[in-house]
Amino acid sequence: MSPFSARTDFPRTWNPLARALAERRASGRPLVDLTETNPTRVGLPAPEPALLATPRALGYTPEPQGLLSxxxxxxxxxxxxxxxxxxxxxxxxxxxxxxxxxxxKLLCEPGDNVLVPAPSYPLFEYLTRLEGVETRTYRLPRAHGFGLDVDEVAAARDARTRAVLVVNPGNPTGHYLQEGELEALGALCAQTGMALLSDEVFSDFAWDEEPGRVATVAGRALPMPTFSLSGLSKVAGLPGLKLGWLHVGGPEAARDEALARLELVADTYLSVNTPVQLALPGLLAQAPRFQAALLARVGENRRRLLQARSREARWDVVPAHGGWSSVLRIPLAPGEEATCLALLDEGVGVQPGYFYDFTGGAFLVLSLLPPPDVFAAALEPLARVLAPSG
Ligand SMILES: Cc1ncc(COP(=O)(O)O)c(C=O)c1O
Structure with missing residues (x-):
């Protein structure tokens, strides 16, 4: 009998694509890496490191909710x-x-489940399983621009569903929640007792204006316990500083109870370090500079990507409104993995749609973060590999 828990028994085999990408990197051969999403590695402005070296940085003021400042x-x-x-x-x-x-921990007993969107970023499977929680998937239909369809959410829930997760805007789909979608979701949650978890890490990265867009669920009068999540890793491009935040909303009594319980959970770990909390006002004050540079970068790369598509092309750039990536819809044959491997042969790394649980077609996901000259170098091989053969 294994001495280890089943919930840590994750598959550890590499898929062929991840292996091929790692081999290409290790070989030292040139690689235009459009899987690069680390904001600290693409030449974007960073804040002053001195912000972290405040005189009080080595002090200790245990404050479960986080320092008031x-x-x-x-x-x-x-x-x-x-x-x-x-x-x-x-x-x-x-x-x-x-x-x-x-x-x-707050919302679920072991064996309960939460509803997660698909396509979406792939960490939920791990985060839930490690807490003894299961996931049930609701599809974001392509016909809705990968937006939320409340009927899909309703159909996915069962008697053990405790919450619905939305990623707003979607990663990598770049669709923002709309007022009508939120209203329908609120009614469903109120009727069925589900809480709402809204992941808003990309919310500041809108590419355009849209009527009816919901940038955040924080500060809204919603009929269910509502949690809005974000943090420094995307807002300021500083994943290494390890600071996130959580806004708790919804009906007053449930909100206050949730806060009291979460405070206890947080007190058990006290995981946020003091230097980053003290530096937070300065880090957030400098975030607009990073965000403006990132938005200019992403806008330029997306413009070049759209330009690289000829009129006869059999691929499309999926419409989106924000975020750090672009999704391409590509021909079904030869398929996502074969296309990614062919691109890798040409020295271009991209991700297949199945990494994000896309269905109903074949898709590629491209990071828009690399510097424009790097990004542009991928476009000719991309258009060539995706061109009809013969
Ligand atoms: C949608 C989404 N949520 C959350 C995270 C993780 O953020 P953090 O670094 O704050 O854990 C990511 C990271 O890529 C993400 O894409």
Missing amino acids: AREAVAAHLASRGVRVSPEHLLLSASTSESYGWLF
Whole structure:
């Protein structure tokens, strides 16, 4: 009998594509890597490192919800986006991933489940399983631009469903939640007792204006316990600093109970370090510079990508409104993996749609973060590999 728990028994074999990409990197041969999503490796502006070296950085003030000065900085950041929240309803964690873990502890008994969108970013399977929680998938139909269809959410739930997760805007689909979608979701949650977890890590990265867009669920009067998640890793491009935040909303009694319980969970770990909390006001004050540079970069790369598509092309850039990636719809044959491997042979790394659980077609996912000259170098091989053969 294994001495280890079943929930840590994850498959550890590499898929052929990940292996081929690692081999290409190790070979030292040139690689235009459009799988690069690390914001610290693509030449975008970073804040002053001196912000972390404050005189009080080595002090210790255990404060389960996070230092008030840091929570006030998050509230000020949201206020600069037109969203009014009280620092009392905010909780700091070491990352969005950690916030998810706390919320699953708060909301679920072992064996309960939460609804997760597909396509979406692939970490939920791990985050839930490690908490003894199961996932049930609701599809984001392509016909809705990969937006939320409340009938799909309703059909996915069962008697053990405790919450629905939305990623707003979607990663990698770049679709923002719409007022009508949120209203329908609110009614369903209120009727069925589900909480709402809204992952808003990419919310600041809108490419355009859209009527009816919901940038965040924080600060809204919604009929169910509502948790809005974000953090420094995307907002300021600083995943290494390990700081996330969680806004708790919804009906007052449930909100206050959730906060009291979460405070206890947070107190058990006290995982947020002092230097980053003290630096948070300065880090968030400098985030607009990073965000503006990133948006300019992403806009330029996306413009070049659209330009690289000839009129006869058998591939399309999937319409989107924000985020750090673009999704391409490609011909069904030879398929996602064969196309990725062919591109890798040409020295271009991209991700297949199945990494994100796309169905109903073949898709590629491209990071828009690389510098424009790097990104542009991928476009000729991309158009060639995707061109009809013969
Ligand atoms: C949609 C989404 N949520 C959360 C995360 C993780 O964020 P953190 O670094 O704060 O855990 C990511 C990371 O890529 C993400 O894409």
